[in-house]
Amino acid sequence: MDELRGDRAVWNFDGEAVSIRFLTGMFKDDMLKELGRCTVPVAAVAAVDFELSDSKRKRWALRLRMHERTDPYTAVGAMLSEGSQPFQLVGPAKSELVAEYLADQIRFGAGRAAEEGARSERGSPGPHLATRLVPPLPLHIQTAEGTAAFDGSTVRLIWSGSSAGSRKKKAHRREYALADITGVEWVPSDGWEYGHLRLNTTEEVRPEVTKPKNDMACLLCDEGKEGAQTLMMAATITAHLWTRDQGTKGQLEA
Incomplete structure (x- = not known):
């Protein structure tokens, strides 16, 4: 299992899903602390962005972009700050290679899930995946x-x-x-x-x-x-x- 630690969370990827554990602490984001954990199936991921900062403080940013009607946090939280984005991870340059490798692996897994969906005539993943990204009920x-x-x-x-x-x-x-x-x-x-x-x-x-x-x-x-x-x-x-x-x-x- 591939693991990546960033400023706000620790991501683990097993080929089928990204398990996210949000970090707690005095200066961590309130929404992410309340959420605690989240598991993102690769079938929910439409694209994976990876980029490096151009500033003197070298950093990388990895972001999962979900299929339509799959990310309820973005749907209701248009005013979310950058630090409150649950499916974005930022970290230092020393872990750049690990982060880029993980981005490639998630991208590959998402592509494979999309191909399997197309072959089975399911098409785009259903919005039921969104319920796996939110806290359990009640x-x-x-x-x-x-x-x-x-x-x-x-x-x-x-x-x-x-x-x-x-x-x-x-x-x-x-x-x-x-x-x-x-x-x-x-x-x-x-x-x-x-x-x-x-x-x-x-x-x-x-x-x-x-x-x-x-x-x-x-x-x-x-x-x-x-x-x-x-x-x-x-x-x-x-x-x-x-x-x-x-x-x-x-x-x-x-």
Whole structure:
């Protein structure tokens, strides 16, 4: 098994999947620390980028680019910082040869998986692979406003925290079936205002759209750990939405 250590994680590749263990510590990224581990099947990888820095501080960067509707973190975290990218690894020049070799091996494995998919008439990999890149269910997170929980079929929002407004505290909780959710938004805190997780829903169950602090489809989040956890929740729900949509499409085609 090939192993590569970078600034944020340790990658291991066995020919079939890249196992990623994110490093913990005071100066490590909050989202990656919360995620902890992740396994990326080569079938999910569309391309592998490898490049060297032109700066005086010689570094390399290795990045996995996923097939469409396979990377839920990028889908919901368009505002992710460079250091929060879970499928990018950066390291020092002394390990350049190992990093470039591993990039070639992953690229070869991804190409082989694509060829096998084409021969079996599966075509592009299904979005079910996205659920392998997110935390296992059930998933539960907590912010200063309350909690969010997802068990694969229902998202439950409970407002019981110190930051919850009177309207949400009075309502106390709302539940949304996955079948009624059309998408998820994640907006990080800017340091002055709260960020939030918002569920977009069908018209039948859509609450009044208002400011996040009063929106019954929103959970507010602060910086740091809270922002990281709400991003993980948004990515996890999105991954399961993709799988649901693919299943519905398959039933219609049948």
